[in-house]
Amino acid sequence: MHLVDQIKQKAQKNLQTVVLPESYDERMLYAAEKIVAEGLAKLVILGDPAKIQAEAAAKGINLAGVELLNPADSPKLDQYIADFVELRKSKGMTAEEAKKLLTADDNLYYAGMMVRNGDAGGEVAGATGTTGNVLKAAFQTVGPAAGIKTVSSFFLMITKTPSFGENGIILFADCAVNPNPDAQALAEIAVATAGNCKAFLDVEARVGMLSFSTKGSAAHADVDKVTKAAEIAKTIKPDIQIDGELQADAALLPKVGEKKAPGSPVAGKANVLIFPDLDAGNIAYKLVERVAGAEAVGPIIQGLAKPVNDLSRGCSVDDIVNVVAITAVQAGA
Numbered sequence: 001m002h003l004v005d006q007i008k009q010k011a012q013k014n015l016q017t018v019v020l021p022e023s024y025d026e027r028m029l030y031a032a033e034k035i036v037a038e039g040l041a042k043l044v045i046l047g048d049p050a051k052i053q054a055e056a057a058a059k060g061i062n063l064a065g066v067e068l069l070n071p072a073d074s075p076k077l078d079q080y081i082a083d084f085v086e087l088r089k090s091k092g093m094t095a096e097e098a099k100k101l102l103t104a105d106d107n108l109y110y111a112g113m114m115v116r117n118g119d120a121g122g123e124v125a126g127a128t129g130t131t132g133n134v135l136k137a138a139f140q141t142v143g144p145a146a147g148i149k150t151v152s153s154f155f156l157m158i159t160k161t162p163s164f165g166e167n168g169i170i171l172f173a174d175c176a177v178n179p180n181p182d183a184q185a186l187a188e189i190a191v192a193t194a195g196n197c198k199a200f201l202d203v204e205a206r207v208g209m210l211s212f213s214t215k216g217s218a219a220h221a222d223v224d225k226v227t228k229a230a231e232i233a234k235t236i237k238p239d240i241q242i243d244g245e246l247q248a249d250a251a252l253l254p255k256v257g258e259k260k261a262p263g264s265p266v267a268g269k270a271n272v273l274i275f276p277d278l279d280a281g282n283i284a285y286k287l288v289e290r291v292a293g294a295e296a297v298g299p300i301i302q303g304l305a306k307p308v309n310d311l312s313r314g315c316s317v318d319d320i321v322n323v324v325a326i327t328a329v330q331a332g333a
């Protein structure tokens, strides 16, 4: 069964509530109709209910079964304002500023406080909002899970070539959050993504730490960062199967892996690819999606205390449905 269908089945068996703040993006309303029809999650959509209903009616979208909630009219608003002021008091947060953020048109902070307070199990946004804005709101409301220093992200890249990764599926990280991770952060990204490889694919990760060099073929500080990150990852998780630095061809193709990195436990069969920075990760996922025709599911955020997941502004309705299903599964885990 296709991975996305497996995830959807899990979501259907344990119905969770997901909040969608971006009612002002019509793709969210089309996705909501599908999510309810497929029984993937209970939904709360934030915004002016009259406006949302009018938009849905004009487009022939059926929102029966979806809760519509205007943050400005919510009985929880005052409690959320007080909680947010307390949460951000060391940053000088005032009640006035908190109210402004929690009733802002993007609804991102209100959605985050719903997740923080358990009024929704998870959140999906980013069809309209930039990743930076979605993440800032999530960091400030939900925050990192205990013990996590580096929140990051991964994509499930479902390629058309079964010989790559795990039956064609490869986890790419970090493609959305950390612009320029140092060796420690890169190691934490690798370890977190290896954990999600096991969680989502039920197989042990084989992590390729990517670079423009394989096993010393080039000498540069950027290469040193990647080799150091691989070493740090082994100290965080001694049983992790990880190798680097590796070029992408050495990580993915057995023949090239044998030639460039003989004896590597990962070369030629990596199912997790860790990119050295966000330039590489974000550009790579978009090229593999758009040029090679892979399905790119994500970005799935890893390391937050509760699930908040992002989207690309170029997402389709089905992309939203898929990420909501993943969020619901995470919320129910």
Ligand SMILES: CC(C)(COP(=O)(O)OP(=O)(O)OC[C@H]1O[C@@H](n2cnc3c(N)ncnc32)[C@H](O)[C@@H]1OP(=O)(O)O)[C@@H](O)C(=O)NCCC(=O)NCCS
Pocket (backbone or CB within 6 Å): 091, 131, 132, 133, 135, 136, 139, 140, 144, 148, 149, 150, 151, 152, 175, 176, 177, 178, 179, 282, 299
């Ligand atoms: C994610 C991002 C917005 C964080 O920026 P920032 O300026 O640190 O944001 P904030 O200051 O609002 O951060 C809020 C808190 O989260 C923390 N934080 C930021 N990034 C973090 C990370 N990766 N892991 C854990 N905590 C993080 C901050 O330290 C801050 O903590 P504090 O409030 O206790 O001081 C920024 O790194 C970014 O824009 N990343 C690129 C996003 C992007 O454009 N991706 C490409 C498209 S997908």
Ligand SMILES: CC(=O)OP(=O)(O)O
Pocket (backbone or CB within 6 Å): 126, 129, 130, 131, 175, 176, 282, 298, 299, 311, 312, 313, 314
């Ligand atoms: C994940 C991502 O790249 O998002 P966007 O395309 O919206 O910048």
